[in-house]
Amino acid sequence: xxSTSLQPIQGMSDISPPDVYLWQMIEERAREVFARxxxxxxRTPLLEKTELFTHSLGDTTDVVTKEMYSLQDRGGRNLxxxxxxxxxxxxxxxxGAEETANARVFYMGPMFxxxxxxxxxxxxxxxxxxxxxxxxxPRADAEVIALQLHxxxxxxxxxxxxxxxxxxxxxxxxxxxxxxxxxIRPRLSELPEDAQQRFETNVLRLLDxxxxxxxxxxxxxxxxxxxxxxxxxAYLDTVVxxxxxxxxxxxxxxxxxxxxxxxxxxxxxxxxxxLGAQNAISGGGRYRIQIGSKTxxxxxxxxxxxxxxxxxxxNGITAEQFAPKPAVFIxxxxxxxxxxxxxxxxxxxxxxxxxxxxxGDRKVKAQMxxxxxxxxxxxxxxxxxxxxxxxxxxxxxxxxxxxxxxxPELMELx
RNA sequence: GUAGGUGUAGCUCAGUUGGUUAGAGCGCCAGAUUGUGAUUCUGGAUGUCGCGGGUUCAAAUCCCGUCACUUACCCCA
Numbered sequence: 001x002x003s004t005s006l007q008p009i010q011g012m013s014d015i016s017p018p019d020v021y022l023w024q025m026i027e028e029r030a031r032e033v034f035a036r037x038x039x040x041x042x043r044t045p046l047l048e049k050t051e052l053f054t055h056s057l058g059d060t061t062d063v064v065t066k067e068m069y070s071l072q073d074r075g076g077r078n079l080x081x082x083x084x085x086x087x088x089x090x091x092x093x094x095x096g097a098e099e100t101a102n103a104r105v106f107y108m109g110p111m112f113x114x115x116x117x118x119x120x121x122x123x124x125x126x127x128x129x130x131x132x133x134x135x136x137x138p139r140a141d142a143e144v145i146a147l148q149l150h151x152x153x154x155x156x157x158x159x160x161x162x163x164x165x166x167x168x169x170x171x172x173x174x175x176x177x178x179x180x181x182x183x184i185r186p187r188l189s190e191l192p193e194d195a196q197q198r199f200e201t202n203v204l205r206l207l208d209x210x211x212x213x214x215x216x217x218x219x220x221x222x223x224x225x226x227x228x229x230x231x232x233x234a235y236l237d238t239v240v241x242x243x244x245x246x247x248x249x250x251x252x253x254x255x256x257x258x259x260x261x262x263x264x265x266x267x268x269x270x271x272x273x274x275l276g277a278q279n280a281i282s283g284g285g286r287y288r289i290q291i292g293s294k295t296x297x298x299x300x301x302x303x304x305x306x307x308x309x310x311x312x313x314x315n316g317i318t319a320e321q322f323a324p325k326p327a328v329f330i331x332x333x334x335x336x337x338x339x340x341x342x343x344x345x346x347x348x349x350x351x352x353x354x355x356x357x358x359x360g361d362r363k364v365k366a367q368m369x370x371x372x373x374x375x376x377x378x379x380x381x382x383x384x385x386x387x388x389x390x391x392x393x394x395x396x397x398x399x400x401x402x403x404x405x406x407x408p409e410l411m412e413l414x
Numbered sequence: 415g416u417a418g419g420u421g422u423a424g425c426u427c428a429g430u431u432g433g434u435u436a437g438a439g440c441g442c443c444a445g446a447u448u449g450u451g452a453u454u455c456u457g458g459a460u461g462u463c464g465c466g467g468g469u470u471c472a473a474a475u476c477c478c479g480u481c482a483c484u485u486a487c488c489c490c491a
Contacts, residue, residue: 302491
């Protein structure tokens with residue numbers, strides 16, 4: 001058992017081989033898909049002014065009030081590790097000129113939230129996300145959702161579902177809140193105490209409560225869309241219609257709400273079974289963020305990589321399947337051969353052939369065993385006898401056959 | 415912040431009402447005739463039983479504390 005001082009801090013973990021190969025696969029395929037949809041990568045700092053997050057996410061949201069890693073630098077500036085990626089991306093876009101007005105960007109990297117860790121929740125976790133900036137257009141929302149599904153299939157994920165809803169425009173918010181309160185008020189006494197408080201502070205949040213008593217009341221409440229303007233309803237209709245024409249199946253979930261204040265219109269979540277309580281692998285939506293003197297409209301999503309990996313794992317997709325294997329393993333016997341084989345290995349590596357060898361003076365059997373474990377397709381055996389004759393024994397590990405070859409032929413066969 | 419669970423070999427875990435040399439499987443290393451890998455057989459190494467204190471003739475086992483991990487609530491990816 002490792003001593004505690006050797007462990008990373010709570011809620012953060014090392015990603016080591018072979019796990020890292022799954023991460024690489026996910027990142028590589030994401031880049032391929034993003035390129036097809038013409039999204040470009042941006043890399044923003046992990047540390048930002050705290051106010052960037054309080055202003056864009058909402059200064060009463062849980063993420064901002066109790067989950068940020070905040071600190072003061074030596075100049076007394078209030079800084080925070082980013083708890084999500086949209087704020088930074090939008091800051092970058094708002095700072096730019098005309099050409100970024102319709103930016104399509106993606107990012108991947110660590111995010112930080114100082115919460116109690118549990119299944120599917122780390123304090124340092126990783127997100128892959130995109131932002132498509134531009135005036136609200138329901139077709140853009142649909143395209144982003146289509147991209148999201150494309151990603152899932154590129155990764156080989158089965159069994160994910162999309163839940164979609166609208167939370168309307170800020171102008172609708174008052175009507176929605178009033179409408180909900182009106183509908184719930186007669187049964188307020190049925191709710192537990194904390195839910196009654198939320199009735200006052202944030203009624204919307206009651207919709208996705210896990211509390212049975214709350215759900216019972218919510219079940220009889222009309223869907224939020226009924227309190228919205230005709231425009232907001234038409235917006236959702238167009239999103240759904242566009243998705244249908246792309247043959248994308250979504251489930252409308254009137255109870256879906258989001259925890260960040262910047263969302264408008266369309267919001268959605270990708271959920272997957274077999275993940276534990278945190279079953280959302282991705283959250284997305286359309287947003288409107290005031291930043292400086294500008295208002296940025298956009299639509300995007302962020303996927304939790306750790307949760308994605310858990311979902312893939314429940315589909316039987318594991319890191320081992322993506323671990324690279326050496327093209328060739330070199331077995332040596334004798335001092336002179338070992339020395340020559342290191343030179344051979346170097347030459348092969350410079351020619352782009354991945355190659356592993358044992359630098360000790362272990363027995364052939366032990367070296368063969370290691371070659372097998374490493375998954376080498378072929379093994380070169382060269383001892384002092386081969387060295388004298390100027391030949392190489394090349395063994396095919398799959399069928400066990402082997403032959404003696406000279407250097408030119410060896411190079412051809414590798 | 416609140417509540418439950420767990421902490422024994424590199425990994426997964428067993429350890430019976432406290433009883434003396436703490437186990438298994440996997441992995442690792444070595445051997446089964448001379449330089450050949452998935453199998454089989456034989457042998458071997460490795461533990462401050464999370465840490466600290468207490469009860470006891472005796473503690474991995476009981477009690478207290480502490481740390482870590484884990485699951486769930488809140489909320490979120």
